[in-house]
């Protein structure tokens with residue numbers, strides 16, 4: 108017996124998702140797909156939770172509007188913003204709420220007149236939005252990194268507290284710093300590149316205008332509560348550098364955006380998770396965030 112599964116991902120990471128499936132789910136075969144919506148045929152009862160997608164679950168097939176109208180509750184996700192779903196489906200979605208642990212019924216509007224139905228369990232780290240789209244309000248920010256850290260903050264409910272100190276590796280131009288400063292955190296931004304002027308002049312921001320490899324224990328007079336990074340370097344380099352900082356700093360949490368510009372980096376993820384568990388971090392998780400391209404978020408909390 109076989110079963111179908113769906114994934115919703117950002118089109119930039121589709122090749123990585125396919126690669127992940129070929130490595131981690133060799134018995135699953137790509138079935139119907141459109142950009143951002145991929146279905147797979149797999150063994151019945153198999154666990155299916157790939158990393159490189161915003162959302163995955165059981166696929167119940169293509170449905171007509173009449174079939175969907177009879178659902179007691181369901182969320183509606185549109186593949187393209189320009190799609191015009193019938194008002195009754197919009198109404199059904201708008202009045203539907205799903206609690207953590209509950210099975211979500213998701214209508215996926217894949218084309219103007221094409222609807223697919225899926226199911227998944229609502230997790231604590233899921234957003235309360237159909238299709239796991241970002242719930243962060245758009246505003247003028249120095250970089251996309253603002254949304255990435257804001258989404259990590261919301262999704263993992265990061266226990267960051269006012270006045271805690273954050274070491275940000277690769278902080279320019281300053282999107283992530285802006286978000287952290289908005290949360291009343293103190294930010295030490297390490298980057299040889301220029302910072303956004305508003306971030307630079309913030310009373311809680313200190314720019315360490317150097318490559319992070321040049322820093323050592325002597326640069327830190329104060330304790331650091333969090334290490335975050337979104338540098339454009341291979342995961343092995345980032346992990347090695349963060350490990351070096353962990354040899355003399357004792358943060359309560361680490362939040363890393365790991366760039367997966369090569370397929371082979373996918374194989375590093377499981378060992379990285381294990382290594383953080385061995386370092387004494389009790390919650391270690393990976394999540395593909397809505398604003399991501401070819402990257403993944405690793406959080407490790409003590």
Ligand SMILES: C[S@@+](CC[C@H](N)C(=O)[O-])C[C@H]1O[C@@H](n2cnc3c(N)ncnc32)[C@H](O)[C@@H]1O
Nearest residue numbers: 250252277278279280281282283298300318319
């Ligand atoms: C994707 S950007 C970071 C975005 C930034 N976090 C933000 O919120 O706007 C990557 C940054 O990493 C920095 N970077 C690369 N190698 C570095 C190194 N060895 N030390 C410090 N920063 C580095 C680059 O200068 C670049 O500004």
